[in-house]
Amino acid sequence: MGSILVIKSSAGGAASVSNKLVDQLVARLQAERPELKVVERDLDREPVPHLSSATMAGIGRPAPETEAAKPTRALSDALVAELQEAEILVIGAPMYNFGIASTLKSWFDHVLRAGVTFQYGPNGPEGLVAAKPVIVIETRGGAYSEGPAAVLDSQEPHLRTMLGFMGLRDVDFVRVEKLAMAAQEQIAAAVERIGALRPGALAKAA
Ligand SMILES: Cc1cc2nc3c(=O)[nH]c(=O)nc-3n(C[C@H](O)[C@H](O)[C@H](O)COP(=O)(O)O)c2cc1C
Numbered sequence: 001m002g003s004i005l006v007i008k009s010s011a012g013g014a015a016s017v018s019n020k021l022v023d024q025l026v027a028r029l030q031a032e033r034p035e036l037k038v039v040e041r042d043l044d045r046e047p048v049p050h051l052s053s054a055t056m057a058g059i060g061r062p063a064p065e066t067e068a069a070k071p072t073r074a075l076s077d078a079l080v081a082e083l084q085e086a087e088i089l090v091i092g093a094p095m096y097n098f099g100i101a102s103t104l105k106s107w108f109d110h111v112l113r114a115g116v117t118f119q120y121g122p123n124g125p126e127g128l129v130a131a132k133p134v135i136v137i138e139t140r141g142g143a144y145s146e147g148p149a150a151v152l153d154s155q156e157p158h159l160r161t162m163l164g165f166m167g168l169r170d171v172d173f174v175r176v177e178k179l180a181m182a183a184q185e186q187i188a189a190a191v192e193r194i195g196a197l198r199p200g201a202l203a204k205a206a
Pocket residue numbers: 010011012013015016017018019093094095096097098099139140141142143179
């Protein structure tokens with residue numbers, strides 16, 4: 001059975017805007033693609049540990065021999081399998097200090113694996129993850145879509161690069177900005193944008 005893989009990374013708990021919008025989006029995707037099961041990784045509730053000198057071998061080649069690195073390999077294999085099997089990937093990504101949450105970075109550190117999710121071919125890097133639509137809900141307190149603050153955005157370009165490196169280039173970014181200034185208005189606008197999204201996965205079912 002295919003799946004919708006949902007990655008949440010807010011540390012905001014019940015107040016999280018990205019988590020709420022992700023839940024709304026997933027409810028809509030489920031209504032339109034009821035045959036897909038939902039696989040959720042909430043990185044706040046269940047963080048993926050940071051890589052360390054003891055565990056780094058778990059994401060490398062050959063397979064790790066140390067006891068400390070074996071659980072890292074098992075976790076990385078499980079996260080990669082979830083990513084490969086998914087028909088749709090949904091990511092909730094709050095902006096923390098101009099970039100993504102460190103918990104989400106740690107998830108990427110475990111799924112970006114040479115020879116597994118990308119490789120270096122004659123023409124440079126090649127993504128090895130099966131193509132699928134990706135929807136990223138990115139929340140921010142400030143505004144970075146235009147003006148002098150645009151260059152400070154290390155969230156969306158970083159996500160685009162990491163996803164693209166694995167071959168995931170069909171990405172819809174739903175930017176939810178100015179949450180520190182006009183939250184209700186911005187959330188309402190985001191709900192409308194989510195309603196109007198026609199990611200490839202929905203078009204296929206229509
Ligand atoms: C530790 C931390 C760092 C943050 N850094 C930024 C930032 O650099 N720029 C910004 O616009 N908002 C920043 N914010 C605000 C969050 O992006 C905003 O509150 C967003 O709604 C968080 O997503 P969530 O509601 O899903 O938790 C920060 C919030 C926290 C808690």
